[in-house]
Amino acid sequence: MNLFADLRALVVAELTAMTAEGALPQGLDFANVAVEPPRDPAHGDMATNAAMVLAKPAGLAPRAIAEALAARLGADPRIKEASVAGPGFLNLRLSDLVWQDVILSALTEGAGFGRSTLGAGRRVNVEFVSANPTGPMHVGHVRGAVVGDALSNLLAFAGYxxxxxxxxxxGGAQVDVLARSAYERYREANGLSPEIREGLYPGDYLIPVGEALKARFGDSLLNQPEEAWLAQIREIATELMMAEIRSDLALLGVQMDVYSSEKALYGTGKIEAAIQTLRDHDLIYEGVLEPPKGKTPEDWEPRVQTLFRSTAHGDDVDRPVMKSDGSWTYFAPDIAYHFDKVQRGFDELIDIFGADHGGYVKRMKAAVAALSNARVPLDIKLIQLVKLYKNGEPFKMSKRAGTFVTLRDVVNEAGADVTRFIMLTRKNDVALDFDFAKVLEQSKDNPVFYVQYANARINSVLRKAREAGIDVSDATLAKADLSILTHPAEIDMAQAIAEFPREVEIAAKGNEPHRIAFYLYELASELHGLWNKGNDDVSLRFVQDDKATTQAKIALARATGVVISNGLAILGVKPVEEMR
Structure with missing residues (x-):
């Protein structure tokens, strides 16, 4: 059930009827007609912009349209009052029956409540993390992994x-550096002193790699020239690092569907095919780029390069795909990789990149637009930095990784569920402070605790009712007399529940999973507020002396719990039944 969609359908149906009767001209486009909460709740439960958006194309005064529409809507039993304000704003107050039906829908639909057909089965590829396989994942990767995984959950929930x-x-030089670093740890495993010179990876995480190499090769690679061992050590070290990355992702609850290799693009003709496709569209040419801003003639050497005409698709400058020496730039395999995704038949592509990839956005969007003939949209989400604190002070942990805090460190310290929720309490392009003391404290200021505490309170009510011999199964609660629920605080709770399907669609349309975390905090606030009102007003307590009243009130609590569970599932967080 999506109440907002249902009421929009009602508005459009009445507008269609007005058109058939001649009250509105034929051919009006109702696509921009919306039904949503009014800015000021005092104006009503919902509002529609129908009269305002149709007035000009209809050649009518907006208030005239609004008054005619209000009269028609007022005849529907769901509408308690339809009133026109100002030049043509139409505000709606809904009957209590509507909100009671929302509770019933949450109970009967369960895990399906809030699901949407918005995606209509469209195929979406979400690429995220994509960390270099040169070491363990760090705290920056944590946020990208959580955002990517939660976004994937959200889109699936919305029907994609x-x-x-x-x-x-x-495929780049960094894996050669990995191989050389691993070789030094191999030497160390054979009793020699490692030479971790500048430019190599110093982290202790490569010690097990060195030991694995010793177990496989013994001392046979010692004193061998680099060309004798580089390729095989590079392959083995990469595999071992990827195994660790997979383990780290699993610790965070992330499971990938596909792993694609940059190296697999080389020597297969895939890069050449992608560039040829651009060439066929007259988007590849030989030319000389202007010097970058800030460069002087003394430190800029103009040279002929093979360029992609990315400015034809919205980029600021054209981009080189082949160097003057005939080797590919780093951009070329990325073009080929995205071309591969287009060829696999995806309808939409989403990339989750680190904040340092800001200059990469326009060129990659230009490439995908060119390669797909503008059929496949690419959305790139940049993940801003995470700063770690404990009690307000910068927090440092193990030095196993050498110079950074690992994903495993963070999850071991805070737990996967807390980590995931907190990483979604800010929009992806806003920096996030992660204070280990605050994310674990039990207070309203800690959003993950506040939401989980709401769920725990709901479960405590269910346990108390069961102990009193009251059947509170979902099937029984769905049959409860919900007309008992008329108090404004209870209606407010039902209204908060009704927002969930709408929030899912808004978040999915914008690829913004953090909206679900924000919504859950507001929903929890409503539940805690209702609970606290019950301390002063006995009639608002969930467990009453009368069985029928108890079941109706617990139906409201249980419906709230359904939404919390569904929302947390999108975030990849497990709901808790009791706080310890």
Missing amino acids: DVTREYYIND
Whole structure:
């Protein structure tokens, strides 16, 4: 059930009837007609912009349209009052029966409440994390992993066919550095002193890699020239690092559907095919770029390069795809990789990148637009930095990784559920402070505790009722006399529940999973507020002396619990039944 969609359908049906009767001209487009909460709750439960958006194309005064529409809507039993304000705003007050039906829908639909057909089965590829396989994942990867996974959950909940994908950056010079670093740990495993010179990876995480290499090769690679061991150590070390990355992701509750390799693009003709496709569209040419801003003639050497005409698709400058020496730029395999995703038949692509990829957005969007003939949209979400604190002070943990805090460190300290929720309490493009003391404290200021505490309170009510011999199964609660629920505080709770399907669609349309975390906090606030009112007003307590009244009130609590569970599932967080 999506109450907002249902009422919009009612408005459109009445507008269609007005058109058939001649009150409105033929051919009006109702696409921009919306039904949503009014800015000021005092104006009503919902409002529609129908008269305002149709007035000009209809050649009528907006208030005239609004008054005619209000008269028609007022005849529907769901509408308690339809009133016109100002030049043509139409505000609606709904009957209590509507809100009671919302409670019933949550109980009967259960895990399906809030699900949407918005995606209509469209295939979406969400690429996220894609960390270089040169070491364990760090705290920055945590946020990207959570955002990507929660977004994937959200889109699936909204009816999309979602593929989670990890792009292994194993084709660049960094994997050679990994191999050389691992070789030093191999030497160490054979009793020699490792030479961790500048430019190599110093972290202790490569010690097990060195030991694995010793177990496989013994001392046979010692004193061998680099060309004798580089390729095989590079492959083995990459595999071991990817195994650790997969383990780290599992610790956070993230499971990828597809792992794609950059290295697999080389020598297969895939890069050449992607560039040729652009060439066929007259988007590849030989040219010389202007010097970057800030460069002087003394430090800028103009040279002929093979360029992608990315400015034809919204980029600021054209981009090189081949260097003057004939080798590919780093951009070329990325073009080929995205071309592969387009060829796999995805309807939409989403990339979750680190904040340092800001300059990469326009060129990648231009490439996908060109390669798909503008059929496949690409949305790129940049993940801002996470700063770690404890009691307000910068917090440092193990130095196993050398210079950064690992994903495993964070999850071991805070727990996967807390980590995931907190990472979604800010929009992805806003920096986030993660204070280990605050994220674990039991207070209203800690959103994950506040939401989980609401769920625990609901479960405590259910346990108390069962102990009193009252049947509070969902099937029984769905048959409760919900007409008992008329108090404004109870109606407010039902209204908060009704917002969930709408929030799911808004969040899915914008690829913004953090909206679900925000919504759950507001829903929890309503539940705690209702609970606290019960301390002063006995009639608002969930458990009453009368069985029928108790079941009706617990139906409201249980419906709230359904929404909390569904929302937490989108975030990838397990609901708790009691706080300890």
